Amino acid sequence: MAVSKIWPVRYSLKRVLDYAANPDKTEKKDYSDEQYQALADVLSYAENEEKTEREFYVEGINCNPAEAREQFVMIKQQYGKEDGIQAYHGYLSFKEQDITPELAQQVGMEFAQRVWGERFQVVVTTHLNTHHLHCHFVINSVSFIDGKRLHNEEKAWIKFRHIADDVCREFGLYYDPNPDYTKQNxxxxxxxxxxxxxxxxxxxxxxxxxxxxxxxxxxxxxxxxxxxxxxxxxxxxxxxxxxxxxxxxxxxxxxxxxxxxxxxxxxxxxxxxDRLGLRPFQPAVIVLRQYRLPTREDKIKKVGGLNGLYLHYCYKLGYLPKYQQVSPRKLHYIFREDWLKLDKLTAQTRLLGRENISTLEQLFSYRAKIDSEINSLTADRKLLRNKIRTKIDDGELSEAKEQISFINERLKALRRERNLCDGIAERSDEMSRNLATAIADEEKTKTKEVKQHEQQR
Known part of the structure; x- marks a missing residue:
């Protein structure tokens, strides 16, 4: 089966049409810059001769490939649909490495004719620059028949695999009659x-x-x-x-x-x-001996404030202590999604501990301090950039550039700190609720275990 894909082209399309059309045919006419750029990009990508090693095949369906840009835009102007998606770009790659370019182009033309040929303009090209020959398709987003846009099954590539299989089978090419659609991304x-x-x-x-x-x-x-x-x-x-x-x-x-x-x-x-819920006929006698010893969790709870909240949360996620990592499958279900975000949570925890922040007021005060420093550094950088534009000697120019580089690095660090502050303010309430839910569930589990032990005794 040929490997295939399709995607919309909205803005940057110059590399695509020049990859599929002759660059000498891209002289600008009476179209807007955005329209011309979009269609020029996709056709240039499909026709760029620098990306091919030997020869290049270009044909058009319902259009002249040498004038494809102009004809695509003409249809859009005719129906007043110049905005939005300008075209669609797709490819069809073949498994065989001994297929001839002529056959690949013939298969690509047959496939495009069956899928879009009745209503749309299509540029079909064959590229020979990789181990597997592949066809590129550039499809106008507006039909020349009725002015309707490409929609539904006409752009649902998963629907086209059956047509691709049929065409490959008719031309004697490989296809998989029973593909495995359960393969993971x-x-x-x-x-x-x-x-x-x-x-x-x-x-x-x-x-x-x-x-x-x-x-x-x-x-x-x-x-x-x-x-x-x-x-x-x-x-x-x-x-x-x-x-x-x-x-x-x-x-x-x-x-x-x-x-x-x-x-x-x-x-x-x-x-x-038959395996679950069975108990032995003669229950074992269990003697409970409980000793309540202080744990690391108890010490963390005494910290209090935002810093204590984050430390407790990291403890529940199994990040603390580091020498005793917890498997994700053993975590409470409410923490498993946050376990994937440990890097961000630990960075926020370090910030709270380093700056000794315990309340939201202290957090907002620290954020205001960061904003003030960012504004000051931004103003200093602007002055240095203005100074560089004036006539200064090489020594002053080098020193000004070093200062700008230092300011840029400092601004990056400050913006990261500001983002951490925003994340703490947004997540603190949700973390408190998650902790309360997890602790309540743990208490219920402990109560059930105690009752079971008492019944067994």
Whole structure:
């Protein structure tokens, strides 16, 4: 199957049309600068001869490729739709390395004709500068037939894969009749491979934890509710989905792996039915001996104020103490999203400790001090830049540039501090609520454990 993709071109398009059209044909006419720049960029990218190693193939559908820019804009002006997306840029890359340029261009033309040829102008090019030949498509965003914009399935590239498969099969090229659509996004795949937690890895861990403690779907939904998840696990749905706390976009569970399809989850729940909730006939006698010793958490609680709040939060996230790191799966569910933001939280904590800030008033006072210094340094930098523009000797010029460089570095540091202050002011209330929720849940768990021990005794 040919690898394919499409994306809109709104503003910077010069590299694209010159990559697909002859640069000698880009003389400016009576179009606005923004329109001309947009279409010129996309066509120049598709026709740039410097990015090809041997030869270059260019053809047009419903347009002359040498005059594509002018003809695209003419249609937009005719229907009064010069604003917005100027064109769409796509590509079709072939798996075979022995395919001829002529065949690749023929396949690209056939594909573009079937998808857009009835209503839109298209420039089709074939590039030979990589190991895999690939076709580029530049499609006018406005139809020359009725003036309507490219919309819905005409720009939904996921719908085109079937047409691409059909064309490749007809021309005797490779295609995958049963592609694996459960493959994870490469960005998340490489992050997880490097050991970096992602949204998907956190969902897997939470699901595994919820499934391990559930015997049926009702118990699973109850545990997901406790973890702050929204979900759609109806038997009538083809794909079950969940939405983690703090997100709006649902995740189809089957994309997390083979063990997370609808059937696999039900199988895992059924396996738990006989395992969970069973107790021995002769309960063991447990003698409780509790000794209340002061802990690091108790010491942190005594700090108080914003600094104490952040220290306590870092402790609950497992960041403190550093010599005893906590696995994310052992954290309370309400802290798992914030565990991904440890770098920012620790930077804010260090700021509060360094400046000895305990209240919001002290925080706002420190932020006002930063703003004052930023304004002063900005004024000094402006004076130095004005001085550089005057006629001064080399020694004074070098000294002024060094001072500007020093001011720039100081401004970067101050702006980072200001952003940390803003983050503290925004997050402090939410952190207090999260801590209260986690502590309440811990108290409930301790109460249940005490009752269980008493019953066993």
């Amino acid at each position: 490469s960005y998340y795949y490489h992050r997880e491979k490097a050991g970096i937690p992602t949204r998907y890895s956190m969902v897997r861990e939470n699901l595994d934890e919820a499934i391990r403690g559930s015997r049926n779907k009702m118990e699973l939904m109850h545990r997901l509710d406790e973890m702050g998840y929204r979900y759609q696990l109806s038997a009538n749905r083809k794909y079950w989905t969940v939405i983690p706390k703090g997100y709006n976009k649902p995740i189809r569970l089957y994309k997390l792996g083979e063990e997370y399809s609808n059937e696999a989850i039900m199988r895992r729940l059924n396996e738990n039915y």
